[in-house]
Amino acid sequence: MRAIAVVLAGGTSRRFGTDKLAARLAGVSLLERAIADIPEEWPVVVVGPERPLSRPAVFTREIPAGAGPAAALVAGARVAALRCTGCMVSVPGDVPAGGQAARQLVSALADSDVDACVGVDEHGVEQPLQLAVRGAALTRLAETDPASVVGASARSLLVGLDALQVRLPPRWTLDIDTPDQIALWSKL
Structure with missing residues (x-):
């Protein structure tokens, strides 16, 4: 299934104290880590401020900038709907393994007859920022x-x-909200 990945990267990092998406995890920025496992053939849209990335991406912002995760998801969907012929999958920029989750969500969507798949964590809680949608x-x-x-x-x-x-x-x-969570993620 053709997909476009929308990376949600516009947060303020209040709990982290500095720009968490620039924080290093095993020598790589958290944002780069989040997009590392997104297949190369999937276009990437980043909802957040422009920053250098290792792969091409289209940047957009939520309206107004900093309006929160729901607004970011809508902003990404607007771009994806114009550019995609398959589905959109969202990837939180602060989830180091977000690209792996995205692949799983798109695969589940392709194998089903529904228009949406949402990630669920180990406790059975829906993760609305890990979402694949089509149609x-x-x-x-x-x-x-x-x-x-x-x-x-x-x-x-x-x-x-x-x-x-x-x-x-x-x-x-697992999303990274504090510096301590970087150490926790490394142990998983």
């Missing part, structure tokens, strides 16, 4: 009024969406 679900996200999701939870975008839950390994859902 009507992608159109719905792309057509969401940006003003309606400013400061909203990304979970609110799943309401009314018939999404297949896809269980993901703990390492694929």
Whole structure:
């Protein structure tokens, strides 16, 4: 299945203290780590400020910049809907194994007849920022009024969406919010 990866990278890193996406994990920035396992043939859209990357990417921002994860997901869906002929998969920029999760979500979507697959962590909690969508679900996200999701939870975008839950390994859902979590992720 053809896919476009939307990397959510516009957060403020308040709990981390510095730009967490620039933090090094085994010598590689957290953002580079998050996109490392995204297949090369998938175009990448980064929702966040422009920064150098090891692969080509289109950059866009949520409206207004810093409006939160739901707004970032909508901004990415708008770009993806214009550029994609298959599906969109979202990858949180602070999840080092996000690219692996993205591949699993797209595979599950390709093997199903639903328009959405959402990642689920080891505790059974949906991870709305790890989402693969196509068809009507992608159109719905792309057509969401940006003003309606400013400061909203990304979970609110799943309401009314018939999404297949896809269980993901703990390492694929662990996001980095504090410097201590870098050490924790390295031990998984």
